Amino acid sequence: MGVECLFAFVLGTVIGSFLNVCIYRIPKGKSIVYPPSFCPSCKRPIKWYDNVPVVSYILLKGKCRHCKSPIPLRYPIVELLTGATTAAVTCKFGPTFDTLYYLVLIYYLIVVAFIDLDTMEVPVKLSYFALLAGLFLSIPASIKFVDSMLGASFGAGVILFIIETYYVFTGKEGMGYGDANIMAVIGAFLGWKKVLLTLFFASLTGAVLGVTLMALRKSSKEQPLPFGPFLAAGALATLLAGDKLLNWYLHLLRG
Incomplete structure:
Protein backbone atom coordinates (compact mmCIF):
# COMPACT_ATOMS: atom_id res chain seq x y z
CA MET A 1 0.00 0.00 0.00
CA GLY A 2 2.96 2.33 0.65
CA VAL A 3 4.07 2.16 -2.98
CA GLU A 4 0.52 2.75 -4.18
CA CYS A 5 0.20 5.83 -1.97
CA LEU A 6 3.54 7.21 -3.17
CA PHE A 7 2.53 6.69 -6.78
CA ALA A 8 -0.82 8.33 -6.04
CA PHE A 9 0.98 11.35 -4.56
CA VAL A 10 3.21 11.80 -7.62
CA LEU A 11 0.29 11.32 -10.00
CA GLY A 12 -1.73 13.76 -7.89
CA THR A 13 0.87 16.50 -8.28
CA VAL A 14 0.69 16.07 -12.06
CA ILE A 15 -3.10 16.35 -11.92
CA GLY A 16 -2.66 19.36 -9.65
CA SER A 17 -0.69 21.06 -12.43
CA PHE A 18 -3.71 20.63 -14.69
CA LEU A 19 -6.04 21.89 -11.95
CA ASN A 20 -3.94 25.07 -11.83
CA VAL A 21 -4.77 25.57 -15.50
CA CYS A 22 -8.47 25.13 -14.70
CA ILE A 23 -8.29 27.59 -11.78
CA TYR A 24 -6.67 30.22 -14.00
CA ARG A 25 -8.70 29.75 -17.18
CA ILE A 26 -12.25 28.82 -16.13
CA PRO A 27 -13.10 32.25 -14.60
CA LYS A 28 -11.79 33.88 -17.79
CA GLY A 29 -13.93 31.66 -20.00
CA LYS A 30 -10.88 30.19 -21.74
CA SER A 31 -10.32 26.64 -22.95
CA ILE A 32 -8.60 24.40 -20.42
CA VAL A 33 -7.12 22.29 -23.24
CA TYR A 34 -5.73 24.76 -25.77
CA PRO A 35 -3.33 26.49 -25.98
CA PRO A 36 -0.71 24.62 -23.92
CA SER A 37 0.59 26.19 -20.71
CA PHE A 38 2.10 29.64 -21.14
CA CYS A 39 3.40 32.47 -18.99
CA PRO A 40 0.56 34.96 -18.33
CA SER A 41 3.07 37.84 -18.43
CA CYS A 42 5.22 37.25 -21.53
CA LYS A 43 2.82 34.74 -23.18
CA ARG A 44 5.69 32.41 -24.10
CA PRO A 45 4.91 28.68 -23.99
CA ILE A 46 6.20 26.79 -20.96
CA LYS A 47 8.52 23.92 -21.88
CA TRP A 48 7.90 20.51 -20.34
CA TYR A 49 11.05 20.71 -18.21
CA ASP A 50 9.76 23.96 -16.70
CA ASN A 51 6.38 22.39 -15.99
CA VAL A 52 7.38 19.58 -13.62
CA PRO A 53 5.12 19.88 -10.56
CA VAL A 54 6.76 21.58 -7.55
CA VAL A 55 10.30 20.76 -8.76
CA SER A 56 10.27 23.32 -11.58
CA TYR A 57 8.98 26.02 -9.23
CA ILE A 58 11.91 25.39 -6.89
CA LEU A 59 14.52 25.25 -9.66
CA LEU A 60 13.20 28.42 -11.27
CA LYS A 61 13.06 30.11 -7.85
CA GLY A 62 9.43 30.98 -8.42
CA LYS A 63 10.04 33.04 -11.57
CA CYS A 64 9.42 32.67 -15.31
CA ARG A 65 12.55 31.49 -17.11
CA HIS A 66 12.13 34.16 -19.82
CA CYS A 67 10.62 37.32 -18.37
CA LYS A 68 11.45 36.66 -14.68
CA SER A 69 7.91 37.49 -13.64
CA PRO A 70 7.01 35.86 -10.30
CA ILE A 71 5.03 32.63 -10.44
CA PRO A 72 2.22 32.70 -7.85
CA LEU A 73 2.86 30.49 -4.82
CA ARG A 74 -0.60 29.05 -5.44
CA TYR A 75 0.82 26.79 -8.16
CA PRO A 76 3.04 24.56 -5.99
CA ILE A 77 0.46 24.73 -3.17
CA VAL A 78 -2.26 23.33 -5.43
CA GLU A 79 0.11 20.66 -6.76
CA LEU A 80 1.14 19.54 -3.27
CA LEU A 81 -2.44 19.68 -2.00
CA THR A 82 -3.69 17.60 -4.91
CA GLY A 83 -0.89 15.11 -4.41
CA ALA A 84 -1.54 14.79 -0.68
CA THR A 85 -5.31 14.39 -1.03
CA THR A 86 -4.93 11.91 -3.88
CA ALA A 87 -2.62 9.82 -1.71
CA ALA A 88 -4.94 10.08 1.31
CA VAL A 89 -8.02 8.94 -0.62
CA THR A 90 -6.06 6.14 -2.31
CA CYS A 91 -4.70 4.90 1.01
CA LYS A 92 -8.17 4.95 2.59
CA PHE A 93 -10.18 3.26 -0.16
CA GLY A 94 -7.51 1.25 -1.96
CA PRO A 95 -7.67 0.15 -5.60
CA THR A 96 -11.45 0.45 -5.88
CA PHE A 97 -13.94 2.43 -7.91
Whole structure:
Protein backbone atom coordinates (compact mmCIF):
# COMPACT_ATOMS: atom_id res chain seq x y z
CA MET A 1 0.00 0.00 0.00
CA GLY A 2 2.96 2.33 0.65
CA VAL A 3 4.07 2.16 -2.98
CA GLU A 4 0.52 2.75 -4.18
CA CYS A 5 0.20 5.83 -1.97
CA LEU A 6 3.54 7.21 -3.17
CA PHE A 7 2.53 6.69 -6.78
CA ALA A 8 -0.82 8.33 -6.04
CA PHE A 9 0.98 11.35 -4.56
CA VAL A 10 3.21 11.80 -7.62
CA LEU A 11 0.29 11.32 -10.00
CA GLY A 12 -1.73 13.76 -7.89
CA THR A 13 0.87 16.50 -8.28
CA VAL A 14 0.69 16.07 -12.06
CA ILE A 15 -3.10 16.35 -11.92
CA GLY A 16 -2.66 19.36 -9.65
CA SER A 17 -0.69 21.06 -12.43
CA PHE A 18 -3.71 20.63 -14.69
CA LEU A 19 -6.04 21.89 -11.95
CA ASN A 20 -3.94 25.07 -11.83
CA VAL A 21 -4.77 25.57 -15.50
CA CYS A 22 -8.47 25.13 -14.70
CA ILE A 23 -8.29 27.59 -11.78
CA TYR A 24 -6.67 30.22 -14.00
CA ARG A 25 -8.70 29.75 -17.18
CA ILE A 26 -12.25 28.82 -16.13
CA PRO A 27 -13.10 32.25 -14.60
CA LYS A 28 -11.79 33.88 -17.79
CA GLY A 29 -13.93 31.66 -20.00
CA LYS A 30 -10.88 30.19 -21.74
CA SER A 31 -10.32 26.64 -22.95
CA ILE A 32 -8.60 24.40 -20.42
CA VAL A 33 -7.12 22.29 -23.24
CA TYR A 34 -5.73 24.76 -25.77
CA PRO A 35 -3.33 26.49 -25.98
CA PRO A 36 -0.71 24.62 -23.92
CA SER A 37 0.59 26.19 -20.71
CA PHE A 38 2.10 29.64 -21.14
CA CYS A 39 3.40 32.47 -18.99
CA PRO A 40 0.56 34.96 -18.33
CA SER A 41 3.07 37.84 -18.43
CA CYS A 42 5.22 37.25 -21.53
CA LYS A 43 2.82 34.74 -23.18
CA ARG A 44 5.69 32.41 -24.10
CA PRO A 45 4.91 28.68 -23.99
CA ILE A 46 6.20 26.79 -20.96
CA LYS A 47 8.52 23.92 -21.88
CA TRP A 48 7.90 20.51 -20.34
CA TYR A 49 11.05 20.71 -18.21
CA ASP A 50 9.76 23.96 -16.70
CA ASN A 51 6.38 22.39 -15.99
CA VAL A 52 7.38 19.58 -13.62
CA PRO A 53 5.12 19.88 -10.56
CA VAL A 54 6.76 21.58 -7.55
CA VAL A 55 10.30 20.76 -8.76
CA SER A 56 10.27 23.32 -11.58
CA TYR A 57 8.98 26.02 -9.23
CA ILE A 58 11.91 25.39 -6.89
CA LEU A 59 14.52 25.25 -9.66
CA LEU A 60 13.20 28.42 -11.27
CA LYS A 61 13.06 30.11 -7.85
CA GLY A 62 9.43 30.98 -8.42
CA LYS A 63 10.04 33.04 -11.57
CA CYS A 64 9.42 32.67 -15.31
CA ARG A 65 12.55 31.49 -17.11
CA HIS A 66 12.13 34.16 -19.82
CA CYS A 67 10.62 37.32 -18.37
CA LYS A 68 11.45 36.66 -14.68
CA SER A 69 7.91 37.49 -13.64
CA PRO A 70 7.01 35.86 -10.30
CA ILE A 71 5.03 32.63 -10.44
CA PRO A 72 2.22 32.70 -7.85
CA LEU A 73 2.86 30.49 -4.82
CA ARG A 74 -0.60 29.05 -5.44
CA TYR A 75 0.82 26.79 -8.16
CA PRO A 76 3.04 24.56 -5.99
CA ILE A 77 0.46 24.73 -3.17
CA VAL A 78 -2.26 23.33 -5.43
CA GLU A 79 0.11 20.66 -6.76
CA LEU A 80 1.14 19.54 -3.27
CA LEU A 81 -2.44 19.68 -2.00
CA THR A 82 -3.69 17.60 -4.91
CA GLY A 83 -0.89 15.11 -4.41
CA ALA A 84 -1.54 14.79 -0.68
CA THR A 85 -5.31 14.39 -1.03
CA THR A 86 -4.93 11.91 -3.88
CA ALA A 87 -2.62 9.82 -1.71
CA ALA A 88 -4.94 10.08 1.31
CA VAL A 89 -8.02 8.94 -0.62
CA THR A 90 -6.06 6.14 -2.31
CA CYS A 91 -4.70 4.90 1.01
CA LYS A 92 -8.17 4.95 2.59
CA PHE A 93 -10.18 3.26 -0.16
CA GLY A 94 -7.51 1.25 -1.96
CA PRO A 95 -7.67 0.15 -5.60
CA THR A 96 -11.45 0.45 -5.88
CA PHE A 97 -13.94 2.43 -7.91
CA ASP A 98 -14.71 4.44 -4.78
CA THR A 99 -11.23 5.93 -4.97
CA LEU A 100 -11.87 7.28 -8.47
CA TYR A 101 -15.35 8.40 -7.43
CA TYR A 102 -14.17 10.45 -4.47
CA LEU A 103 -11.18 11.86 -6.33
CA VAL A 104 -13.62 13.46 -8.78
CA LEU A 105 -15.14 15.26 -5.79
CA ILE A 106 -11.74 16.25 -4.39
CA TYR A 107 -10.51 17.70 -7.68
CA TYR A 108 -13.74 19.64 -8.14
CA LEU A 109 -13.45 21.05 -4.62
CA ILE A 110 -9.84 22.14 -5.12
CA VAL A 111 -10.73 24.00 -8.31
CA VAL A 112 -13.83 25.77 -6.94
CA ALA A 113 -12.13 26.58 -3.62
CA PHE A 114 -9.28 28.45 -5.27
CA ILE A 115 -11.53 30.10 -7.84
CA ASP A 116 -13.74 31.26 -4.97
CA LEU A 117 -10.69 32.64 -3.18
CA ASP A 118 -9.62 34.55 -6.28
CA THR A 119 -12.98 35.82 -7.55
CA MET A 120 -15.58 35.29 -4.78
CA GLU A 121 -17.58 33.36 -7.38
CA VAL A 122 -18.35 29.68 -7.99
CA PRO A 123 -18.43 28.44 -11.62
CA VAL A 124 -21.99 27.23 -12.26
CA LYS A 125 -21.27 24.96 -15.23
CA LEU A 126 -18.46 23.16 -13.44
CA SER A 127 -20.72 22.58 -10.43
CA TYR A 128 -23.50 21.31 -12.69
CA PHE A 129 -21.25 18.73 -14.37
CA ALA A 130 -19.78 17.69 -11.02
CA LEU A 131 -23.30 17.22 -9.65
CA LEU A 132 -24.25 14.99 -12.58
CA ALA A 133 -21.04 13.00 -12.11
CA GLY A 134 -21.80 12.53 -8.42
CA LEU A 135 -25.31 11.29 -9.14
CA PHE A 136 -24.66 8.93 -12.03
CA LEU A 137 -21.32 7.58 -10.86
CA SER A 138 -22.91 6.72 -7.53
CA ILE A 139 -24.55 3.74 -9.26
CA PRO A 140 -21.31 1.69 -9.51
CA ALA A 141 -19.90 3.29 -6.32
CA SER A 142 -20.66 2.10 -2.79
CA ILE A 143 -23.06 4.98 -2.11
CA LYS A 144 -26.66 4.32 -3.12
CA PHE A 145 -28.19 6.42 -5.90
CA VAL A 146 -31.14 7.38 -3.68
CA ASP A 147 -28.74 8.49 -0.95
CA SER A 148 -26.86 10.57 -3.53
CA MET A 149 -30.09 12.21 -4.71
CA LEU A 150 -31.18 12.98 -1.15
CA GLY A 151 -27.72 14.30 -0.33
CA ALA A 152 -27.73 16.72 -3.26
CA SER A 153 -31.21 18.00 -2.38
CA PHE A 154 -30.50 18.26 1.34
CA GLY A 155 -27.11 19.91 0.81
CA ALA A 156 -28.49 22.63 -1.45
CA GLY A 157 -31.62 23.01 0.65
CA VAL A 158 -29.75 23.65 3.90
CA ILE A 159 -27.63 26.40 2.35
CA LEU A 160 -30.64 28.03 0.67
CA PHE A 161 -32.49 27.98 4.00
CA ILE A 162 -29.54 29.68 5.71
CA ILE A 163 -29.30 32.29 2.95
CA GLU A 164 -32.98 33.20 3.06
CA THR A 165 -33.21 33.16 6.87
CA TYR A 166 -30.15 35.39 7.24
CA TYR A 167 -31.59 37.84 4.72
CA VAL A 168 -34.99 37.95 6.48
CA PHE A 169 -33.44 38.83 9.85
CA THR A 170 -30.61 41.11 8.70
CA GLY A 171 -31.65 42.44 5.29
CA LYS A 172 -28.20 41.48 4.04
CA GLU A 173 -26.81 38.66 1.96
CA GLY A 174 -24.66 36.22 3.88
CA MET A 175 -23.60 33.11 2.02
CA GLY A 176 -23.80 33.11 -1.76
CA TYR A 177 -25.90 30.88 -3.96
CA GLY A 178 -22.68 29.38 -5.30
CA ASP A 179 -22.23 27.80 -1.87
CA ALA A 180 -25.53 25.98 -2.41
CA ASN A 181 -24.14 24.59 -5.65
CA ILE A 182 -21.00 23.37 -3.88
CA MET A 183 -23.03 21.79 -1.10
CA ALA A 184 -25.29 20.05 -3.62
CA VAL A 185 -22.23 18.45 -5.20
CA ILE A 186 -20.82 17.45 -1.81
CA GLY A 187 -24.17 15.95 -0.80
CA ALA A 188 -24.36 13.98 -4.05
CA PHE A 189 -20.98 12.38 -3.40
CA LEU A 190 -21.14 11.90 0.37
CA GLY A 191 -24.87 11.31 0.92
CA TRP A 192 -27.39 13.15 3.05
CA LYS A 193 -26.14 11.78 6.38
CA LYS A 194 -22.83 13.61 6.03
CA VAL A 195 -24.18 16.97 4.90
CA LEU A 196 -24.53 18.39 8.41
CA LEU A 197 -21.14 16.99 9.45
CA THR A 198 -19.55 18.75 6.48
CA LEU A 199 -21.24 22.01 7.46
CA PHE A 200 -20.06 21.57 11.04
CA PHE A 201 -16.42 21.20 9.97
CA ALA A 202 -16.76 24.06 7.49
CA SER A 203 -18.30 26.40 10.06
CA LEU A 204 -15.71 25.45 12.67
CA THR A 205 -12.73 26.13 10.40
CA GLY A 206 -14.36 29.32 9.10
CA ALA A 207 -15.01 30.61 12.61
CA VAL A 208 -11.47 29.82 13.77
CA LEU A 209 -9.89 31.55 10.77
CA GLY A 210 -12.25 34.54 11.00
CA VAL A 211 -11.53 35.11 14.68
CA THR A 212 -7.80 34.66 14.07
CA LEU A 213 -7.76 37.22 11.26
CA MET A 214 -9.70 39.74 13.32
CA ALA A 215 -7.36 39.18 16.26
CA LEU A 216 -4.43 39.87 13.96
CA ARG A 217 -6.37 42.87 12.57
CA LYS A 218 -6.09 41.54 9.03
CA SER A 219 -9.83 41.43 8.62
CA SER A 220 -13.03 42.99 9.93
CA LYS A 221 -16.56 41.81 10.61
CA GLU A 222 -17.73 43.60 7.44
CA GLN A 223 -15.12 42.00 5.18
CA PRO A 224 -16.61 38.94 3.46
CA LEU A 225 -14.77 35.65 3.40
CA PRO A 226 -15.49 33.12 0.64
CA PHE A 227 -17.11 30.06 2.22
CA GLY A 228 -16.27 27.69 -0.63
CA PRO A 229 -12.79 26.82 0.70
CA PHE A 230 -14.28 26.00 4.12
CA LEU A 231 -16.92 23.76 2.54
CA ALA A 232 -14.12 22.02 0.65
CA ALA A 233 -12.13 21.52 3.86
CA GLY A 234 -15.24 20.28 5.66
CA ALA A 235 -16.00 17.79 2.91
CA LEU A 236 -12.43 16.49 2.94
CA ALA A 237 -12.50 16.02 6.71
CA THR A 238 -15.86 14.27 6.45
CA LEU A 239 -14.69 12.00 3.65
CA LEU A 240 -11.55 10.90 5.48
CA ALA A 241 -12.85 10.77 9.07
CA GLY A 242 -16.63 11.17 8.90
CA ASP A 243 -17.52 7.50 9.37
CA LYS A 244 -15.46 7.19 12.55
CA LEU A 245 -16.92 10.40 13.98
CA LEU A 246 -20.49 9.39 13.16
CA ASN A 247 -20.01 5.96 14.71
CA TRP A 248 -18.47 7.55 17.81
CA TYR A 249 -21.35 10.01 18.12
CA LEU A 250 -24.00 7.30 17.66
CA HIS A 251 -22.23 5.19 20.26
CA LEU A 252 -22.45 8.04 22.74
CA LEU A 253 -26.18 8.45 22.08
CA ARG A 254 -26.75 4.79 22.73
CA GLY A 255 -24.93 5.01 26.02
